[in-house]
Amino acid sequence: MSESKENEEGLLGSTSSRRDFLRIAGTGIAGAFVTLTLGCATMVRTQDGKNLKVWATPSGAMVQDPNLCVGCRRCEAACTVRNDGKASAYVARVKISRNLNYGVEGVSSAYALADGQHGNFRIVAQTCRQCAQPKCGDACPAGAIKADKKTGARIVDARRCVGCGACQDACPWHIATLDPETRVSTKCSLCDGDPTCAKACPTGSIKFYTWEEAEKLLWGADATSGASAVSGATA
Amino acid sequence: MAQTFGWTGKILRVDLTNGKVSIDDTMKYKDFIGGEGIGYKILWDEVPAGTHPYDPENKLIFGAGPLCGSGVPCSGRTTIVSLLPTSSHHGAGSSHMGGYFSVEMKYAGWDAIVLEGKAPKPVWIRIEDDKVKIEDARWLWGKGIFDTMAMIDSQMGKEAQVAAIGPAGENQLNMAVIRTGTSHSAGGHGGILGAKNVKAVAVKGTGSVKVAADRSKLMELDKYMMSIIGANNQMVVPSSPQPWAEFSDKGSRWTGRPGLYWGAANPPVETGTCDPHDMQSVGFRTMKAVFDLGAGAEKYTVRMGGCAHCPIRCHSQLKVPQLEKYGMDPFVSNTCVGWSGPRGVMYNGIKEFDGNGEDSSIVGNAIGTTMVDDLGVWCNYGQIGRDVKYLYTKGIFKKVLPAEEYASIPWDKLEKGDATFLIDFYDRVAHKKGEIWHIADGSAWFAQRWGLGDEYWDYKDNKLWTRGGYPVHHSNEAGAQVGALISCLTNRDSQNHSHMNFIGSKLPIAIQKEIAGEIFGSPDALDAPMDYTKMNEYKARFIKYAVVRGRLHDSLTLCNWMWPMAVSPLKERKYRGDTSLESQFFSAVTGVAKTEAELDKDAERVVTLLRALTVRSMGTVDMRNTHDAMNKWIYTPDKKDGKEIAQFTKGTIQMEKSDLDLGLGMVYKQFGWDEKTGAPTKAALEAVGLKDVAEELGAKGLLPA
Missing domain, CATH: 3.60.9.10 (Aldehyde ferredoxin oxidoreductase, N-terminal domain)
Structure with missing residues (x-):
């Protein structure tokens, strides 16, 4: 994956969340001097004296299609072998296991008809959305989460991570995960532009999408799982 | 630690x-x-x-x-x-x-x-x-x-x-x-x-499995493995002609093809061409629903499921709305004998029932599977169906069940092929109602209870392998003596696929024989289906390989329904697989370097220990005439027009007693066990590092003379 046009456009891109961000932050930023360096998060000082992190746009994000996913979790194992030298479900950056049995919502008395292997068999993954304004990064007290220079992915700098778990708590989907064995946070790095999970998937269910495509899929139809937008319907 | x-x-x-x-x-x-x-x-x-x-x-x-x-x-x-x-x-x-x-x-x-x-x-x-x-x-x-x-x-x-x-x-x-x-x-x-x-x-669990090797090494091995892997049961030839494939075979489990869909997915998903070089279609190859349940199952298929870390999805996951009529949820999943075993009780087949029309068979399968999966009943690899047929049609149920109980059982449904019989039947069995539930004691026990003798054990359609109480499972129909003798070495159906995955690869027999020659020393290790030859040394080697790999996979734990990788779908590899893959993965993951032969030796230790356990529990060294003694139907010639069809003529899979006896000895010899009794000798036990086991057996008088 090469650095995309969107990447170069950075904050000035035209997709909705970036517009929203500018709208929300707009008055505050007005008049402040904003510099954007590709692939980095830049601190800007607002008129009222607050520091605000402005993030470069990632090249894209991983999105899973629940209609194609067969629940083999090869993506999780491949992800962690590549990134951690061990296989694990809990710290995998693609979250399949947690939703495999009963879907995102978890166990209910209607489990037999709900998402998951114990229900309608639908498997909804949660992947890192590489948010325009990532809560994980904003919450990190150590400045350990930053945009990767090459891919724009929001990555954890293991050397700076203090293992507090603030990123995991801050992420609305708890994608960033504190590895209980290393006490260092993990999250999707897009594998330097060659995502391992996608290569391991036996049905092409999980794929890399450019920022604009991913944004539509992840934020468009269903803000909880997002990914249902890939197939456009539920099973 | x-x-x-x-x-x-x-x-x-x-x-x-x-x-x-x-x-x-x-x-x-x-x-x-x-x-x-x-x-x-x-x-x-x-x-x-x-x-x-x-x-x-x-x-x-x-x-x-x-x-x-x-x-x-x-x-x-x-x-x-x-x-x-x-x-x-x-x-x-x-x-x-x-x-x-x-x-x-x-x-x-x-x-x-x-x-x-x-x-x-x-x-x-x-x-x-x-x-x-x-x-x-x-x-x-x-x-x-x-x-x-x-x-x-x-x-x-x-x-x-x-x-x-x-x-x-x-x-x-x-x-x-x-x-x-x-x-x-x-x-x-x-x-x-x-x-x-x-x-x-x-x-x-929030932890992990640590990998010893450099992570790129394991990723490379995975990539290599993914090029060699076939469909379910390591079948490497598609069931229909494909642009990439030299061969096709209608009996293959590689059923994915253009025009065949997971029909109940929304939108439906086409299984497609499944070129073996495309890693992102491996999961579509095995469209098991239509293989197990017939073409009508396509429209009910939501997806194919299976196990962790397996790219071959062999469990069909269906939405069968008709199940709601019976108070069951519409979603049902299983594979192979998980379908055919429970419904096998319908010995007369499943006919149209309850207005379910031409899909009655699929609905019936789904009812059977849902019942046993919820109640937790085992079919003993399909034996329960054969037993119901025998006990009912031979009038034994009528004899052994109290009259009132017998009269309360809806036999008419069984005869008519109405699969709601399964609801009644499994409820009685799982909850131990009346006398009939004793069918789930297993053959060895109800044969005693109900006074069934030789006629039961030796009846061909019962498919019971030994008096131990278990049936065939890729036995004489799978590679003649190879499957037959493998079936003698366990205390339940042998569940061995190391031989079946090779015999059933669907490659032309000439190629299979070539590969058999490379692995086992001679093409004679493998007979063509229904065209058997007498026992030979190479078949004995094949048996040892299959048994050892079975224990190896169940110990590593790898799926013996897929492994070993003796063949591949790749023409450029001349369809060769790689039987050293287990040891390559073992070495990479554990950091304990082992060759293929060394790892096989470890698994041989497990094989021998199981044999020692059997000797100890039976209290005799004479395995040949007790544990390994096969039921008569196996070596009784078939008849056609009142005339016996001689064994080792084309078209019959019946075995010959003297040939099997010879074969047992050859298998024992492969493991270094006593050729007369089939018990592990002191030397054989010590050769695989089981000195303590030899000492205990010796003290109990359970070492062969």
């Missing part, structure tokens, strides 16, 4: 009698690899001969091997080891589940869980990483397995993996399963959990 790779290094022991939980060191069992091997070693050391499977002194081991959880393709299986209640001598044996249980167990930090003793009241076991609690199962006891899992997960969290029994296991039915996930059942050990008052074991 020292850092380990592959193995977590820890075994969890739960003493149910006094509620004590302790930790054991896996590495003291490393010579037995993991999974099944560790299980047999624990049985040998800790469960005395003569123990009844339901005694508190029996132990049950949930085992995973060093490759389980590492992401190696097809490594998601759990091997359960304990004594077998169905076995005529309560021999040791393994049952297996796919799904996600063992991987979760590894991530929680455990290579195995050993259940010992007996809980004073119903319990379930909660394992969250290193926190282990014995919980009250008051609210779960009596429940079906589906609700049991949901109730446990509602307490532990949605990601917990559960292995549970249903009423069948609680009621200590010999033919009961332990089930995990939506459709993964280990047959034969459910009653032991019931006897121990354990409803379920549930696990949640």
Whole structure:
């Protein structure tokens, strides 16, 4: 994956969340001097004296299609072998296991008809959305989460991570995960532009999408799982 | 404990009698690899001969091997080891589940869980990483397995993996399963959990399986493996002509093709061309729903499912709305004998019933599978259906069931092919109602109870292999003496696919024979189907390879329904696979470098230990004339127009007694066992490092002269 046009456009891109961000932050930023360096998060000082992190746009994000996913979790194992030298479900950056049995919502008395292997068999993954304004990064007290220079992915700098778990708590989907064995946070790095999970998937269910495509899929139809937008319907 | 790779290094022991939980060191069992091997070693050391499977002194081991959880393709299986209640001598044996249980167990930090003793009241076991609690199962006891899992997960969290029994296991039915996930059942050990008052074991793990090798090395191996892997049962030829394929074979499980869909997906998903070079279509190859249930199943297929870390999806996951008529949920999943076993009770077939029209057969299969998966009944690899047919049509049920009970059973439905018979039948069996439930004692026991003699055992259609009480499972129909003699060495159906995956690859016989020559020393190791030749040395080598790899896979734990990789779908590889892949993965993951031969030697130790366990439990060295003695139908010639068809003529798979006797001796010799009795000799035991076993057998007078 090469650095995309969107990447170069950075904050000035035209997709909705970036517009929203500018709208929300707009008055505050007005008049402040904003510099954007590709692939980095830049601190800007607002008129009222607050520091605000402005993030470069990632090249894209991983999105899973629940209609194609067969629940083999090869993506999780491949992800962690590549990134951690061990296989694990809990710290995998693609979250399949947690939703495999009963879907995102978890166990209910209607489990037999709900998402998951114990229900309608639908498997909804949660992947890192590489948010325009990532809560994980904003919450990190150590400045350990930053945009990767090459891919724009929001990555954890293991050397700076203090293992507090603030990123995991801050992420609305708890994608960033504190590895209980290393006490260092993990999250999707897009594998330097060659995502391992996608290569391991036996049905092409999980794929890399450019920022604009991913944004539509992840934020468009269903803000909880997002990914249902890939197939456009539920099973 | 020292850092380990592959193995977590820890075994969890739960003493149910006094509620004590302790930790054991896996590495003291490393010579037995993991999974099944560790299980047999624990049985040998800790469960005395003569123990009844339901005694508190029996132990049950949930085992995973060093490759389980590492992401190696097809490594998601759990091997359960304990004594077998169905076995005529309560021999040791393994049952297996796919799904996600063992991987979760590894991530929680455990290579195995050993259940010992007996809980004073119903319990379930909660394992969250290193926190282990014995919980009250008051609210779960009596429940079906589906609700049991949901109730446990509602307490532990949605990601917990559960292995549970249903009423069948609680009621200590010999033919009961332990089930995990939506459709993964280990047959034969459910009653032991019931006897121990354990409803379920549930696990949640946030840890990992460490990999010794450089991570890129394992990723490369995975890529290589993914180019060699075939469809379910390692069938490497598609069922219909494909642009990439030189061959096709209608009987293949490589059923994916353009125009064939997961029809109940929304939108429907086309399985497509599935070129073996395309790693992102491997999961579409095996469209098992139409293979198992017929073309009509396409429209009911939501997706194909299966086990952790396996790219080959062999469990059909269906939405059958008609199930709601019977108060069942419409979603149902299973594979192979998970469908055909339960519905096999409908010996007259399933005809149109209840207005289900041409899909009645699929609805009937779904009813049978839903019933046994919830109640936790085991079909003994399809034996329950053959037994119902025999006992009903021969008038034995009428004789042995009390008149009132007999009259209450809706036999008319059975005869008419109305599959709602299965609801009535499995309810009686699982809840031990009346006399009929004794069918689930297993053949060895109800044959005694109901006074069935030679006629039952030697009746061809019963397909019972030995008097041990188990049926064929890729036996004489699978490679002549190869499948036949493999079937003699276990205490239940042999569940061996190391030979079947090779014999059934669907490659032309000429290519298969060439490859057989390379692996076993001569093309004569393999006969063409229905065109058998007499026993030879190379078949004996093939048998040893298959048996050893079976134990190896159940110890590593890899799926023996896929492994070994003797063949591949690739013309550019001349369809050769790579039989050293297990040892390559083992070395990479564990950091313990082993060659193919060295790892096979470890597995041979496991084979020999199982044999020693059998000798010890039967109390005789004469395996040949007891344990290994095959039922007569196997070597009785078929007849056509009143005339016998001679064995070893084209078109018959019947064996010949003298040839099988010769073959047994040749197999014993392969393992270094006594050729006369089939018992391991002192030398053979010592050669695989089982000196202590030799000493104990010697002291008991159980070493061959």
